[in-house]
Amino acid sequence: MDTDWLVQLATSGATTLVGAAATDAWQQARLGFARLLGRGDAGRQELVTARLDRLASAVEQADAAERDLVRQQLLPAWQARLADLLEEDPAAAATLSGLRDELQSQLPAVQRQWVQHITASAAGATAQGVMFGNIINQPAPPAADRPRPRR
Template sequence: MDLGLLAQLGTTGALVLVQAAATDVWQLARAGFTRLLGRGDREREAVAERRLDALAAEVEQALPAQRDEVRRRLLPAWQTRLGDLMEEDPAAADALQVLRDELLARLPAPQQQWVQNITASAPRATAQGAMFGNIINHPNPATDPGDRADGDGSLR
């Protein structure tokens, strides 16, 4: 499997894992990810269990209205862990995919939806938006010289 697909699988696996915390499917997720991360080594399994328990405890201790934010904050660490696992052991991809799909089928439907509408309707207008992330713009002088002010201060 190509590295891009493995990274994507690690990301979607992490998303499902953090979504499962503090739900009825947590024990299934915990057991599956313990096996996956432990790879048959008892010491690795113990480390995975501690990390998984810490994840669940942090989500469970948050007020229900704050749990999605806690999950978003915890997600990058799990993306990294699962991404590293996919890089170190590409054979684990099949097991992660099966576990991810099984958990997805059992997780409750999302209770929240986020909608963002952005409109730009003027000549040379630009509209941008981000949800739960950043937008970083780097001007390219070769293709976008930008607006230049005339001597009277008006833009041309």
């Protein structure tokens, strides 16, 4: 099964979540992600809510100039949590997608710019993107410059 779309959805969901921290959209994000990740289990939802509160606290306590850096540092853990959720329950993708879209429309313009969407839809197409880092593509050397395999 091709799971690239699950990774992409987990990434866009996580960037929306951490982007919502310390904004007017936070309470809705907190409630929606607690329900989603709690999966109907009150104890699990309480644990997720505590994690979400730590996320918001970390962003809120950072100087305004440092908030994007804090978000960047917190992002991988939330990407992993959402990827695990989608791997275990692919049906949760519809809920995550809807929550992501709803929250993005409420984010301040500067936070919407922080959320990245990359799509490649043609057969054999490749889409690349990075936030807060670099992508370095090394083209293959021309055939004449490639070493020949030894026999």
